[in-house]
């Protein structure tokens with residue numbers, strides 16, 4: 734029975750890939766409940782966004798996903814894509830602030846949904862949606878990314894699992910950032926969201942063209958700002 738179900742799901746995934754991304758697919762892949770933060774963070778939002786969190790690097794939770802409640806309207810003009818936001822059960826984060834960070838990032842005038850591109854991004858927590866931004870433990874990110882033969886393990890990075898509806902964000906990276914961004918966690922988090930959602934929207938990796946230039950958001954900035962002899966400046970925005 735299990736393998737038959739898997740075959741059915743694979744077939745469904747194939748069909749989903751053939752139709753427009755606005756079509757809701759793989760509905761049984763949705764989170765199995767509502768994410769409730771253990772505590773509401775007492776800090777102002779900007780302070781929370783800039784502060785390190787305490788999520789272990791090698792955390793490997795069982796992979797149960799919970800949906801962040803609420804709705805955030807699309808802002809920019811263009812074709813509306815709906816997304817869900819989910820957090821892996823066992824990760825403690827203020828979901829209200831996380832939702833704000835993701836949605837404000839994606840709808841910033843410098844981002845994909847901010848009016849410079851051709852799409853608008855709306856957050857939903859029920860009904861049809863095109864993809865799911867998922868904050869998960871390192872172990873769970875690695876196993877989901879492996880579905881598309883993406884090896885995120887060694888560097889503990891994030892990925893877009895294109896054969897499924899999930900954009901996987903590594904919660905440890907969210908909490909700790911990268912050497913390329915240093916203490917600038919707010920901008921690291923914006924880059925992380927814009928880069929991985931950028932993959933979902935069909936964008937591929939780019940490189941640093943010229944020393945001193947802003948790094949393209951689709952450069953793998955978590956790992957490096959250098960391409961050959963050129964060193965770029967960290968940049969979280971698609972349209973800086």
Ligand SMILES: [Zn+2]
Nearest residue numbers: 928932938953
């Ligand atoms: Zn990438």
